[in-house]
Amino acid sequence: MTSCSNDDEMLNESARVINPNEIAFNTGQKGISSKSGTTVTSLSDFYVRASTSDDEVYFDGEHFSYDGTAFRSETDHYWPTTGTLNFYASNQQEALTAGTQANPSPIVDDYECDGIKDWVTATVKAGEKTIPYPLTFQHVLSQIKITAEAKDKTQDLVYKVVGVKLSAPDTGDYQFANATAGVGTWTIDNSTSGDYTYEQNMNGTFNPTAATEADQTWASTDYFNILPVTSGTLTFDVQYQVIQNGQVIGDFTGANSKQVTVDAPNLSSGKIYTYNFVLAINTNDVITFTMCMNNWDEGSTKNVQVPYVAPFFLKITFIDGNDPSSWTYNNFSALGNFKDQIQAAEIGELCTSIDNSAFRVCKNLTSITIPNTVTSIGYQAFQHCSSLTAIGIPNSVTSIGGSCFDGCEALTSVNIPEGVTSIQSGTFLNCRSLPSITLPNTITEIGDQAFQECEKLTNINIPNSVTSIGRWCFDGCSALTTIYLPNSITSIGRDAFAETPITSFEIPAGVTRIEMATFRDCASLTSITIPNSVTFIGNEAFYRCSSLTSINYGGTMQQWNAINKRPESDYYHAWNYKSAITVIHCTDGDIEI
Numbered sequence: 001m002t003s004c005s006n007d008d009e010m011l012n013e014s015a016r017v018i019n020p021n022e023i024a025f026n027t028g029q030k031g032i033s034s035k036s037g038t039t040v041t042s043l044s045d046f047y048v049r050a051s052t053s054d055d056e057v058y059f060d061g062e063h064f065s066y067d068g069t070a071f072r073s074e075t076d077h078y079w080p081t082t083g084t085l086n087f088y089a090s091n092q093q094e095a096l097t098a099g100t101q102a103n104p105s106p107i108v109d110d111y112e113c114d115g116i117k118d119w120v121t122a123t124v125k126a127g128e129k130t131i132p133y134p135l136t137f138q139h140v141l142s143q144i145k146i147t148a149e150a151k152d153k154t155q156d157l158v159y160k161v162v163g164v165k166l167s168a169p170d171t172g173d174y175q176f177a178n179a180t181a182g183v184g185t186w187t188i189d190n191s192t193s194g195d196y197t198y199e200q201n202m203n204g205t206f207n208p209t210a211a212t213e214a215d216q217t218w219a220s221t222d223y224f225n226i227l228p229v230t231s232g233t234l235t236f237d238v239q240y241q242v243i244q245n246g247q248v249i250g251d252f253t254g255a256n257s258k259q260v261t262v263d264a265p266n267l268s269s270g271k272i273y274t275y276n277f278v279l280a281i282n283t284n285d286v287i288t289f290t291m292c293m294n295n296w297d298e299g300s301t302k303n304v305q306v307p308y309v310a311p312f313f314l315k316i317t318f319i320d321g322n323d324p325s326s327w328t329y330n331n332f333s334a335l336g337n338f339k340d341q342i343q344a345a346e347i348g349e350l351c352t353s354i355d356n357s358a359f360r361v362c363k364n365l366t367s368i369t370i371p372n373t374v375t376s377i378g379y380q381a382f383q384h385c386s387s388l389t390a391i392g393i394p395n396s397v398t399s400i401g402g403s404c405f406d407g408c409e410a411l412t413s414v415n416i417p418e419g420v421t422s423i424q425s426g427t428f429l430n431c432r433s434l435p436s437i438t439l440p441n442t443i444t445e446i447g448d449q450a451f452q453e454c455e456k457l458t459n460i461n462i463p464n465s466v467t468s469i470g471r472w473c474f475d476g477c478s479a480l481t482t483i484y485l486p487n488s489i490t491s492i493g494r495d496a497f498a499e500t501p502i503t504s505f506e507i508p509a510g511v512t513r514i515e516m517a518t519f520r521d522c523a524s525l526t527s528i529t530i531p532n533s534v535t536f537i538g539n540e541a542f543y544r545c546s547s548l549t550s551i552n553y554g555g556t557m558q559q560w561n562a563i564n565k566r567p568e569s570d571y572y573h574a575w576n577y578k579s580a581i582t583v584i585h586c587t588d589g590d591i592e593i
Contacts, residue, residue, distance in 0.1 A: 046064055046089055047061050047062065047063055047064070047089070048061075048062050048064055048073075048087055048088065048089050049061060049062070049087070049088045050062075050077075050085045050086065050087050050088075051085070051086050052080065052083050052084070052085060052086070053083045053084045053086065054083070058077070058080070058085055059073075059075075059077050062074070062075065062077070141225045141226060141227060141228065141269065141270075142225070142226055142227070142228040142229070142267035142268065142269065142270075142271055142272075142273060142299070143224070143225050143226075143271070143272040143273070144166070144224040144226065144272070144273050144274075144275065159240055159241075159242055159243075160240060160241050160242075160243060161238060161239065161240045161277075162239055162240060162241055162253060163239035163253065163257075164236060164237070164238055164239070165195060165236070165237035165239075166195070166224050166226070166234060166235070166236055166237075167193045167194070167195050167234070167235040167237075168193060168194065168224075168226045168227070168229055168232065168233075168234050168235070169188050169189060169190045169191075169192060169193055169194075169227060169229050169232040170192060170193060170194030170226070170227060171188075171189040171192045171227075172186045172187050172188040172189050172227055173186070173187045174186055175187070185269070186227055186228050186269065188227055188228070188229055188230055188231075188232060190229070190231060190232035190233070193232075193235075226267075227267075228267040228268050228269050228271075229265055229267050230264070230265070230266050230267065231264050231266075232264070232265075233261055233262065233263050233264075234261065234262040234265050235259065235260075235261050236259070236260050236261070236262070236275070236277070236304070237257050237258075237259050238252075238257060238258050238259070238260065238277055239252060239253040239254070239257040240252050240253070240257075240258075241253065249313060249350075250313070250348070250350050251350070256350075260277065260304045262275065262304060266300075267299065268299065270297055271297045271298065271299035272297070272298065272299055273299040273300060273301075274299070274300070274301040275301075275304050276301065276304065277304055313329060313331065313347075313348050313350045313351050314329045314331075314332065314335075314345065314346070314347055314348060314351065315329075315345070315346040315348065316329065316335070316342055316344070316345055317342075317343050317344040317345075318338075318341045318342060318343060319341055319342075319343045319364050320341070331355075332354070332355040332358040332359075333355075335358070335359070335362075339359070339360070339361055339362045339363075340361070340362070340363055340364060341364065342359070342362045342364060342365050343364055343365065343366060343367070344365070344366060344367040344368070345359065345362075345365065345367070345368050345369070346368075346369040347368070347369060347370050347371060347374065348371065349371045349372075349373045350373070351371070351373060351374055352373055352374060352375055352376075353374060353375060353376040353377075353378065354370070354374060354376070354377045354378055354381045355378050355381070356378035356379040356380060356381065356401065357378070357379070357380045357381065357383070358378060358381045358382075359381060359382050359385055360380050360381070360382070360383045360384060360385075361383070361384045361385075362382075362385050362388075363384065363385065363386050363387060364387055365382075365385045365387060365388050366387050366388060366389065367388075368382075368388065368391055369392075370391075370392065370393060370394055370397075371394065372394040372395065372396040373396065374394060374396060374397055375396050375397060375398055375399070376397065376398065376399040376400075376401075377393070377397060377399070377400045377401060377404055378401045378404075379401035379402050379403060379404070380401065380402075380403045380404065380406065381401060381404050382404055382405050382408060383403050383404070383405070383406045383407055383408075384406070384407035384408070385405075385407075385408050386407060386408065386409050386410060387410055388408050388410060388411055389410045389411060389412050389413070389433075390411070390412060390413040390414070391405075391411070391413070391414050392415065393414070393415055393416065393417055394417065395417045395418065395419065396417075397417050397419070397420065398417075398419040398420055398421070399420065399421075399422075400416070400420055400422075400423070400424065400427060401424060401427075402424035402425040402426050402427060402447065403424075403425065403426035403427065403429065404424075404427050405427060405428050405429075405431055406426050406427070406428075406429040406430055406431075407429070407430045407431075408428075408430075408431050409430060409431065409432045409433060410433055411428075411431045411433060411434055412433050412434060412435060414428075414434070414437065415438070416437070416438070416439055416440055416443070417440065418440040418441070418442055419440070419442055420440065420442060420443065421442050421443060421444050421445075422443065422444065422445050422446075422447065423439070423443060423445070423446045423447055423450045424447045424450070425447035425448040425449055425450065425470065426447070426448070426449045426450065426452070427447070427450050428450060428451050428454055429449050429450070429451075429452050429453060430452070430453045430454075431451075431453075431454050432453060432454065432455045432456065433455075433456055434454050434456060434457055435456050435457065435458055435459070435479075436457065436458060436459040436460065437451075437457070437459075437460050438460075438461055439460070439461055439462065439463055439466070440463065441463045441464075441465050442465060443463060443465055443466055444465055444466060444467055444468075445466065445467060445468045445469075445470070446462075446466060446468070446469050446470055446473055447470040447473070448470035448471040448472055448473065448493060449470070449471070449472045449473065449475070450470060450473050451473060451474050451477060452472050452473065452474070452475045452476055452477075453475070453476040453477070454474075454476075454477050454480075455476070455477070455478050455479060456479050457474075457477045457479060457480050458479045458480060458481070460480070460483065461484075462483070462484065462485055462486060462489070463486065464486035464487070464488045465488065466486065466488060466489055467488055467489060467490055467491065468489065468490065468491040468492075468493075469485075469489060469491070469492045469493060469496050470493045470496070471493035471494050471495055471496065471515075472493070472494070472495045472496065472498070473493060473496045473497075474496060474497050474500055475495050475496070475497070475498040475499055475500075476498070476499045476500075477499075477500050478499065478500070478501065479501070480500045480501065480502060481500075481501050481502055481503060481524070482502060482503070482504075483497070483500075483502060483505075484506075485506070485507070485508050486508065487508045487509050487510055488508070488510070489508045489510065489511060490508075490510040490511060490512070491511065491513070492507070492511055492513075492514070492515065492518060493515055493518075494515035494516045494517055494518060494538065495515075495516070495517045495518065495520055496515070496518050497518060497519055497522060498517055498518070498519065498520035498521055498522070499520065499521045499522070500522055501522075501523075501524040502522055502524065502525055503524050503525060503526055503527070504525070504526065504527040504528070505519070505525065505527070505528045505529070506528070506529040507528070507529065507530050507531060507534065508531070509531045509533055509554075510533060511531065511533060511534060512533055512534060512535050512536065513534065513535070513536040513537075513538070514530070514534060514536065514537045514538060514541050515538045515541070516538035516539045516540060516541065517538070517539070517540050517541065517543055518538070518541050519541060519542050519543075519545055519548075520540060520541075520542075520543040520544065521543065521544045521545075522542075522545050522548075523544065523545065523546050523547060524547060525542075525545050525547060525548045526547045526548060526549075527548075527552070528548060528551055528552065529551075529552040529553075529554065530551055530552070530553050530554065531554045531555075532553070532554045532555030532556075532559050534563060535562075535563060535564060536563065536564045536565065537563055537564070537565040537575040538565075538575065539566050539573045539574070539575065539577070540573065540574075540575070540577045540578075541565075541575050541576070542575070542576050542577075542579040542581060543577055543578055543579065544578045544579065545579045545580065545581070546579070546580050547580060548579055548580055548581055549580050549581060549582055549583070550581065550582065550583045550584070550585055551581060551583075551584050551585065552585050553584050553585060553586050553587075554587065555586060555587060556586055556587055556588045557584075557586045557588055557589055557591055559586075560584055560586055560591060561591075576593065581593060
């Protein structure tokens, strides 16, 4: 075969030097040979469409094969005597016959960017031709080469691109050159885009421990051939994985992939472009041909920033001082066998939720870092982490499971983010060192035993978004001397304030029931106000309130007497059993008891 192409030679150059604090995915390399060149110069056959200058089909999808001397058509065709012929060539017949126009759009519906299809053109003046006539075909498309892996030199991590999707304008009108030499031009329709995909098919190898940087760069032969987009937008969807010690610790594929755009790329036909995704990549003569493919010219290089995400799920430091970078995990279940050895934990940005019981009974855990990718913390997630003194919960969290911090006896500081709507049952049960807590205005309910036995709790705000307080909610909060309840509250559970040293209390106007033992053993309580909305008082509601001698009632004596309650005569179960109450102050007089 006669050929003047140099496309089949691979021109290697040293890998781009990567800044130690940067990770780059290189999409191109100067002088690299193209599969598009191989399409025409190295295959044994291909297909050609020819049309006249006035857009009439001269022949269509004609099969040309190499006979040892030149590429020849299966059917004889003769040069026109006037005008010119415009040629399209491809190694796939359907690419040429997909359209109905004489000059079809080179991007067809089933174009998959599989590294084979390419479009080349040639324009030939009419007149007598030598045999064979040397046609010089020009690339009409732009090429984006993909290099798919880089190393983070600050850690023993490998970043591997496993898939790239490209959305780009895929329709337009091509204007042939006026003569054999030169390249035609495209008018691109930027309103219509096509998707091109390399996904889970990035072939190649990578050695992060190689002696030289050149050997530490992974080069792929995959690429995109697209229309030479000028003022439109290229959108890259980059899917990559982070690998440590041969294991994937960060998976940024599927919904976790990162998207970047290049506006007005100003591409030209026949040029190869580099995008570095930076993380931080003849009369009566039979027509016969000898082929010369113009090589891809070097285009521009552009750095495109990819949003950075900490590339791990969970890092653990053990009490024996092992380097945490050697202990990275893909899930929480892996911690089950050595929870009592964990001293610190850093949750990575790959994590979106902390599992139920994830750190339960990590009794030596003193430090935990939670990123703002986490939206929920599960049931009993930190239960009985008895050495944990503080925890910062990011604003991204909207749900905290029941008994989450139950038994965190050393916990002194914790925040509840805006967006959390419920303090669930037992969330801070037995947090015996917690002195105060601020609840956001998004909280609507405080569950059963939420703060039970918080022995040092002296201050808590209840926002006016809260409508209910659960059973035993503040039972045993032995340092809580004052608490204010907003009028938004309509329900208070049994034993809610039992065994607290509160000295005065005003029940909100919307509450209708004082449940059983609500103020049990409130020995310091001296004043309480009950609104006329209350229609029920449960058994032993004021059991052993030894300092409470009277009740301020917001209704009349008749209304008080109408309240459903155990009578004083039912001594062991009376509403005021073992209390010091002797008088009820009503709006129209007092009732002696």
